Amino acid sequence: MVALLTSLALASLFGTSEQPILTSQSRVLAAPDRVIVRFASETARKECERAGIIVLRDIPEIGYSVVRVPWGQVDESIERFIRSGWVSEAYPDRAYRLAYEPNDPLFPSQWNLFKMQVPQAWDWTRGSSQVVVAVLDTGVDYNHPELAPNLWVNLDEIPNNGFDDDDNGLVDDYLGYDFAYNDPDPMDDHGHGTACAGIVAAAGNNSLQIAGVAFQCRIMCVKIGLSNGYSYDSMFAPAVIYAAQMGAKVQSISYFSDDLTPALRAATDYAWKLGSLLVVAAGNYNEPLPLYPAGYDRAVGVAASTSSDRKASFSNMGSWVDVAAPGVGIYATTRGGGYTDSFAGTSAAAPNAAGVAALLWSWSPNARIETIREALEYSAEVIPDPAAGAYVNYGRINADRALRYLREATLLPDGFALWNTIQPAIHWVSPHRIPYEGGRVTIGGRYFGWNPLWGRVMLNNQRLQVLEWTDGKIVAWLPRGARPGWLQVVVRGVPSNRIWLERAFHPTRRGA
Incomplete structure (x- = not known):
């Protein structure tokens, strides 16, 4: 009961539908009343708390904490913390935007599966219930008939008993967790996350409407987005860590920001060390400048392509973007048990690529994360856009080729794969x-x-x-x-x- 009250108290401390602000001096989009810090010492932390500063959340795996500051005084508070010697690092709680881009409705057709040669890949594997894909988004409608059969559940947690049965610091995280509002209910109150989950792993062979790319894999519901769509480092970073710790082999992420942050970069590296591969939307600005977390070295950045294998007009590009995947007019699930045939953006591309990564893990569950990523990227089809040229570093995802690469690789005793010679x-x-x-x-x-x-x-x-x-x-x-x-x-x-x-x-x- 104490743990439940603590969770509810945290939920009230975090805003429920806050809008980010442009900070007064650093001029970045961030939470108006939170800062990410690394305390200089335990003594410094206690001095800070005695001065009335409230610690909202600790992220011990990477050494950061989230603290409350007066509304609108983000940069001023950072200066105060550093001047007082309480912290060794302090940053605004950066905001992240959804990578969704609406377009005109198309006739129901899962062209994305055929373009990526997913049906051919299904001859080898349709996914495995042992492979879990965490969808870090606005939540998931876990009652949707296409998604309910494929939900991951935390078997070490007894649902709705008010206790942290598995001692992971979160109460009742049976279906996942809501890091946006700090509660155990990751239900989607926006719609974006439900669409992404359906692209990854909507149930197949069930006489319903669509099939996900890896339709026999499991979906972990990890809510990081507020009802207005925004997410923040203070929600994002602990969610990445949670998904990795709870066994997600792939994390499908359709959020982006225009600057790197130490907390999220550290969380990305932490997940990589645990063998959890982040597959991230590259963003929708139609520009070559890196966005994050897609731009981090240990995340797979995904651009959006069209049914004619062109760069989608909105998609970001550049050698920092690793691969492309279908991202226009994608059939997906919607809240309330419905469907759409017009989900688009690099938001749609990322779960397509994440589904293929899940197929690779399903075929070779003991492979190193480096091997899975190499198979995903090295097998991509190099299809330059007539106008933009080579707009990603490797090419457009091809599930059948990726599985063939993995099947034909020589796996060494240390787990690395020996591929046919490729010139760097x-x-x-x-x-x-x-x-x-x-x-x-x-x-x-x-x-x-x-x-x-x-x-x-x-x-x-x-x-x-x-x-x-x-x-x-x-x-x-x-x-x-x-x-x-x-x-x-x-x-x-x-x-x-x-x-x-x-x-x-x-x-x-x-x-x-």
């Missing part, structure tokens, strides 16, 4: 001139793989120290006084294209 490609290097004093150089590209032991970065045939290594980005260290020359990435003995690096201008110092 460098897209860009930053900085493009070698600093005189040395420093970091970031290399963007593809097909670098996720195992740094298989690759190396070379400048003038000299190996550079590698600081970070992912399939699409490498960070290496340039030593002081490095000479101009060709930069190249070599993976499993296969060299990439070469990029010439000049030395940065270093002005001659003169004596006084």
